Amino acid sequence: MSTLTSASATVRKRHGSRRxxxxxxxxxxxxxxxxxxxxCLFPIYWTVSTSFKSAVDVTQGHLIPWLxxxxxxxxxxxxxxxxxxxxxxxxxxxxxxxxxxxxxxTSVGASFLALVLGSLAAYGLSRFRYKFAWMRNDxxxxxFMSQLILPPVVLALPFLVLYxxxxxxDTRFGLILLYTLTVLxxxxxxxxxQFNSIPIELDEAAFVDGLSVxxxxxxxxxxxxxxxxxxxxxxxxxxxxxEYFFAALLTSTDAKTLPVxxxxxxxxxxxxxxxxxxxxxxxxxxxxxxxIFLERYIVSGLTTGAGK
Amino acid sequence: MQKxxxxxxxxxxxxxxRYNLARRKVAGRALVAIASLGGLxxxxxxxxxxxxxxxxxxxxxxxxxxxxxxxxxxxGVGQVMIRGERGQRALFLLPxxxxxxxxxxxxxxxxxxxxxxxxxxxxxxxxHFNGLDNLIALFNDTYYWNALGNMVFYTLAVVAEYAIAFxxxxxxxxxxxxRKFFRVVFLLPLMLSPVAVSWMIGKSLMEYxxxxxxxxxxxxxxxxxxxxxHPWIARVSIDAMDAWVSIPFIMIILxxxxxxxxxxxxxxxxxxxxxxWQSFWxxxxxxxxxxxxxxxxxxxxxxxxxxxxxxxxxxxxxxxATDTVSSFIYRVYRDRSNVGYGTGLAIFYLLxxxxxxxxxxxxxxxWMQKVA
Numbered sequence: 001m002s003t004l005t006s007a008s009a010t011v012r013k014r015h016g017s018r019r020x021x022x023x024x025x026x027x028x029x030x031x032x033x034x035x036x037x038x039x040c041l042f043p044i045y046w047t048v049s050t051s052f053k054s055a056v057d058v059t060q061g062h063l064i065p066w067l068x069x070x071x072x073x074x075x076x077x078x079x080x081x082x083x084x085x086x087x088x089x090x091x092x093x094x095x096x097x098x099x100x101x102x103x104x105x106t107s108v109g110a111s112f113l114a115l116v117l118g119s120l121a122a123y124g125l126s127r128f129r130y131k132f133a134w135m136r137n138d139x140x141x142x143x144f145m146s147q148l149i150l151p152p153v154v155l156a157l158p159f160l161v162l163y164x165x166x167x168x169x170d171t172r173f174g175l176i177l178l179y180t181l182t183v184l185x186x187x188x189x190x191x192x193x194q195f196n197s198i199p200i201e202l203d204e205a206a207f208v209d210g211l212s213v214x215x216x217x218x219x220x221x222x223x224x225x226x227x228x229x230x231x232x233x234x235x236x237x238x239x240x241x242x243e244y245f246f247a248a249l250l251t252s253t254d255a256k257t258l259p260v261x262x263x264x265x266x267x268x269x270x271x272x273x274x275x276x277x278x279x280x281x282x283x284x285x286x287x288x289x290x291x292i293f294l295e296r297y298i299v300s301g302l303t304t305g306a307g308k
Numbered sequence: 309m310q311k312x313x314x315x316x317x318x319x320x321x322x323x324x325x326r327y328n329l330a331r332r333k334v335a336g337r338a339l340v341a342i343a344s345l346g347g348l349x350x351x352x353x354x355x356x357x358x359x360x361x362x363x364x365x366x367x368x369x370x371x372x373x374x375x376x377x378x379x380x381x382x383x384g385v386g387q388v389m390i391r392g393e394r395g396q397r398a399l400f401l402l403p404x405x406x407x408x409x410x411x412x413x414x415x416x417x418x419x420x421x422x423x424x425x426x427x428x429x430x431x432x433x434x435x436h437f438n439g440l441d442n443l444i445a446l447f448n449d450t451y452y453w454n455a456l457g458n459m460v461f462y463t464l465a466v467v468a469e470y471a472i473a474f475x476x477x478x479x480x481x482x483x484x485x486x487r488k489f490f491r492v493v494f495l496l497p498l499m500l501s502p503v504a505v506s507w508m509i510g511k512s513l514m515e516y517x518x519x520x521x522x523x524x525x526x527x528x529x530x531x532x533x534x535x536x537x538h539p540w541i542a543r544v545s546i547d548a549m550d551a552w553v554s555i556p557f558i559m560i561i562l563x564x565x566x567x568x569x570x571x572x573x574x575x576x577x578x579x580x581x582x583x584x585w586q587s588f589w590x591x592x593x594x595x596x597x598x599x600x601x602x603x604x605x606x607x608x609x610x611x612x613x614x615x616x617x618x619x620x621x622x623x624x625x626x627x628x629a630t631d632t633v634s635s636f637i638y639r640v641y642r643d644r645s646n647v648g649y650g651t652g653l654a655i656f657y658l659l660x661x662x663x664x665x666x667x668x669x670x671x672x673x674x675w676m677q678k679v680a
Contacts, residue, residue: 029479029482029484030484032475032479033479033484033490036476036479036494037490037493037494039552040493040494040496040497041493041496042513042520043505043508043509043513043552044496044500044508046508046512046513046520047504047507047508047512050512058518059517059518060518061518061520061523063520116403117403117404117407118404120399120400120401120403120404121400121401121403121404121405123400124397124398124400124401125401128397128400130397130398130401140401140405143408144404144408147408147412148609149609149612149661149662149665150412150416150658151612151613151633151634151654151657151658151661152613152615152634153615153633153634153637153638153650153653153654153657154416154419154651154654154655154657154658155412155415155416155419156641156654157419157422157641157647157650157651157654158415158416158418158419158422158651159415160647161418161422161647162415162418165368165369166368166369166370166372166373167368167369167370168370168373177411178411180407180411181407181408181411181412184404184407184408188404212396213393213396213397214396214399217400238498238499241501242500242501242502242503244501244502244503244615244616244619244620245615245616245634245638248619248638249638249641249642258501259501259502259503259504259616260503262501262503262504262507263503263506263616263619263620273512276507276512277512280504280507280508283501283504284499284500284501284504287499287500287501288496288499288500290499291492291495291496291498291499292492292496295491295492295495298495298498298560299491299495299560299564302557302560302561302564303560303561303563303564
C-alpha cells in the first residue's frame with residue numbers, strides 16, 4: 001500500500017517536473033514571440049507617435065501619449081493633412097498628393113503590365129513546348145529569371161541616356177516600363193506555378209468543346225488562376241511602391257514618387273521631426289494596411305515553389 | 309462515327325482552306341517584311357537626322373518606340389498568319405520576350421558602350437571614346453575595392469539573417485495561440501519602404517542624442533552610442549536595418565517549408581528518444597536544406613543590390629566604411645556626374661556578380677530546389 005502511494009507520488013512528481021518544464025518552455029516561446037513583435041512594431045509606433053509630438057517631446061524621448069506628452073496635430077498640419085488644415089489650401093499637401101498619385105499610378109500600372117505580360121508567358125511556358133534557337137522551355141524560363149540578378153546600377157545610366165533621347169525622362173510611363181521589368185521575373189515565377197497546379201485536362205476539355213488556345217486560356221484557365229494573380233499583383237505592388245533607386249535617378253519634378261520625396265527631406269539638416277514622421281507615416285500607411293489585410297496573398301505569393 | 313463524319317467533312321472542304329492557307333502564309337510573311345522594312349526606315353531616317361545628314365526627322369527618338377511597338381504587333385499577327393495554331397501559341401511568350409529584349413538586352417549592351425567612354429556630364433566637352441581606360445582606372449580605385457569588400461561583409465551577414473529567420477519560423481510553427489497575429493506582425497517590416505526605414509530607424513531611432521535606441525544603449529552601459537561613427541559599428545547598424553526589412557521574407561519561406569514537412573518524421577524521431585535539439589539538427593534541418601539554400605541564394609541576389617538604406621542614412625560614411633557598390637556608383641553619378649566611369653564600374657560589378665552566382669549555383673545545385 002505504502003509502496004504504491006510512494007510510487008504514485010514519484011510519478012506525480014515526475015509529472016509535475018515535466019509540467020514545470022513545459023510551462024517554462026511555453027514562457028520562453030511566448031517571451032521570444034513578444035520580444036520580436038516588439039522589435040517589429042516599435043519603429044512603426046515610434047514614427048506614428050512622433051508625428052503627434054512637439055520638439056520638446058521628441059528631444060526628451062517621451063513615448064506614451066497623454067501620459068508623457070500631449071498629442072498634437074503638429075506634424076500632420078505641416079503637410080496639410082490635419083483636420084483643421086485639410087480644408088485650407090496647402091502647398092506641402094499639394095506636393096504630397098502629387099507624389100502620392102505618382103506612386104499609385106506607377107506601381108499599379110507596372111504591376112498590371114507585369115501581370116499581363118507575365119501571365120501570358122507563364123501560361124505558355126507551363127502548357128506548350130517552345131524551341132527558340134538552342135533555347136527550350138527551361139532555358140527561356142531561366143532567361144526570364146536571370147533578369148533578377150541585374151543590379152539597378154547597371155541599367156540606371158543607359159536608361160538615363162536612352163530616356164533622354166526618347167523624351168521619357170521624368171515621366172510616369174518611363175518608370176512604369178522599368179518597374180515592370182524589375183517585377184516581371186517574380187510574376188512569371190508565381191504564375192507559372194499557379195498554372196502548373198491547374199490540371200491540363202481542363203484545357204483539353206475546352207479544346208474538345210471547340211475553344212481555341214486563346215479561348216481556353218481566357219475563358220477557362222484565367223478565372224481559375226485568380227488567387228495566383230492576386231498574389232503576384234500585390235507582391236509587385238509592394239516592390240514598386242518602395243522602389244527608390246531608379247526613381248531617384250530618373251525623375252526630377254513631374255514624376256517624383258513618394259520614396260524620393262521622403263529621401264529628399266531627410267537630406268536637409270535640421271530635420272523637422274514631426275513633419276518627417278507624418279510624411280513617413282503617410283508613405284508607409286498604404287502598405288501597412290495591405291500587409292494587415294492581404295497578408296494571405298503576400299505569403300502565398302512569396303511561398304510559391306517552397307516546400308514542394 | 310462522328311469523327312469519321314468530321315474527317316469526311318474536312319476532306320470535302322480541303323482544297324479551299326489549303327488555298328487560303330498558302331495565301332495567308334504569303335500575306336503574313338509580307339506583313340512581317342513590310343513592318344521590318346518600315347521600322348528600319350524610321351530608324352535610318354532618325355539616325356541620319358541626328359547625325360545631321362538630312363533635315364527630315366523627328367525632334368526626339370520617341371517615334372522609334374512606337375515603331376518598335378507596331379513592329380511587335382505586326383510580328384505577332386504575322387506569326388499567327390504564317391504558323392497558324394503554333395503561331396497562336398508563340399503569341400503567349402512573344403510579348404514578354406520582346407519587352408525584355410527591349411528594356412534589358414538593349415540597354416545593357418548600350419551600357420557596355422557607355423562604359424568605354426570618357427564622359428563627364430559636368431565637363432563641357434561631350435563623350436569621347438577612351439577604350440579600356442575606365443577599366444584601368446577601376447583597378448586603381450581604392451574606394452571601389454573598398455565597396456566590394458563591404459559587399460563581402462553584407463553578403464556574409466545573410467547567414468545571420470537566416471539564423472534569426474529560422475528561429476522565428478520555428479517559433480511560428482510551434483503550437484502557439486494567436487499565430488495569425490504574430491505572423492502579420494512579423495511580416496510588417498517587409499512592407500515598408502527602405503527609404504522610410506532609413507528615416508524611421510537610422511535617422512530617428514538611432515539618433516545619437518535622444519533616439520530611443522541610443523537611450524536604451526546608454527541605459528545598458530554603452531556611454532557613447534554613436535551608431536554611425538565607427539566603421540564596424542556603422543556597417544553592422546546598416547545591416548541591422550536591412551535585416552529588419554528582409555528577415556520576414558526569409559522567415560515566411562522557411563515557415564512554408566516547415567509546414568510542408570511530414571509530421572511523421574518528427575514523431576518518429578521523438579519515439580527514438582531524440583530531444584528537441586537533436587531532432588532539429590538531425591531531422592528538421594536536413595529536410596529544410598533545399599528550401600534554405602534556395603532562399604539564401606534569392607536573398608543574396610537581393611543583398612547584392614543593397615543601396616537605398618546606405619544612400620539615405622550614411623551616404624557611404626564614415627570614410628566609405630558602409631558603402632555598397634551600388635551606393636558608391638550612385639555617388640559617382642550624382643556628385644561627380646562621371647557617367648562613363650560609373651557605368652564602367654557597374655558593368656564590371658555585373659560581370660563579377662554573374663561569375664559569383666554561377667559558381668554559387670554550381671556548388672549548391674546539389675541542394676537546390678528546382679527553380680526552373
